[in-house]
Amino acid sequence: MQHHKVPICAHCRTAAVPAAVAPYPPGSQVSFGVVWRCTTCAWTRLDIGMVGPLVPSAETCLNCGAPTGSTVEAACAACGWRTSGAESLGAAAHLQDAPEAAEGGFYNRAFHYANQALLADRACIDAWRFKAALLLKVGLPRVRERMLAAALAGGAPPGLRADLGEGAVEEEVPAKVRRPWWKFW
Ligand SMILES: [Zn+2]
Numbered sequence: 001m002q003h004h005k006v007p008i009c010a011h012c013r014t015a016a017v018p019a020a021v022a023p024y025p026p027g028s029q030v031s032f033g034v035v036w037r038c039t040t041c042a043w044t045r046l047d048i049g050m051v052g053p054l055v056p057s058a059e060t061c062l063n064c065g066a067p068t069g070s071t072v073e074a075a076c077a078a079c080g081w082r083t084s085g086a087e088s089l090g091a092a093a094h095l096q097d098a099p100e101a102a103e104g105g106f107y108n109r110a111f112h113y114a115n116q117a118l119l120a121d122r123a124c125i126d127a128w129r130f131k132a133a134l135l136l137k138v139g140l141p142r143v144r145e146r147m148l149a150a151a152l153a154g155g156a157p158p159g160l161r162a163d164l165g166e167g168a169v170e171e172e173v174p175a176k177v178r179r180p181w182w183k184f185w
């Protein structure tokens with residue numbers, strides 16, 4: 001069980017809630033922002049997250065997607081992220097806490113779980129579908145399509161082909177009117 005740190009309002013000392021998520025900076029295809037808001041006062045905080053590599057591999061940073069050379073052990077030169085132990089767990093273990101993280105507003109953590117699961121097992125269709133749902137949730141439907149196409153080209157299960165095109169109808173819908181997060185499992 002993971003214990004994520006919910007932001008605390010600097011004035012009220014109470015837990016904030018995730019109020020909105022959208023690509024950030026606006027128009028970004030690689031990063032997104034989560035707005036946390038106090039339920040009592042006007043305090044807000046913006047957390048920036050990254051979706052990571054479209055198709056995780058040992059040669060890409062799991063956080064920002066930049067090439068890391070030959071090993072995932074060294075810290076990423078672009079963002080400082082250090083991947084550890086990704087291969088020691090199966091995909092299911094990495095995915096276990098991912099839905100809870102996403103539902104709690106910790107999308108960056110959820111992307112990390114999904115990418116680590118895919119690094120451990122590129123054939124895990126649940127991990128691809130979870131990550132595709134996350135990309136829709138943070139407002140990146142085109143990135144979702146590119147990821148599914150790259151995944152299929154890179155050896156993902158052919159069953160994933162049926163998912164291509166499903167996200168198109170949600171393109172460019174403002175975050176606050178997008179449908180609520182749906183249960184993945
Ligand atoms: Zn407050």
Ligand SMILES: [Zn+2]
Pocket residue numbers: 061062063064065066076077078079080081
């Ligand atoms: Zn990086």
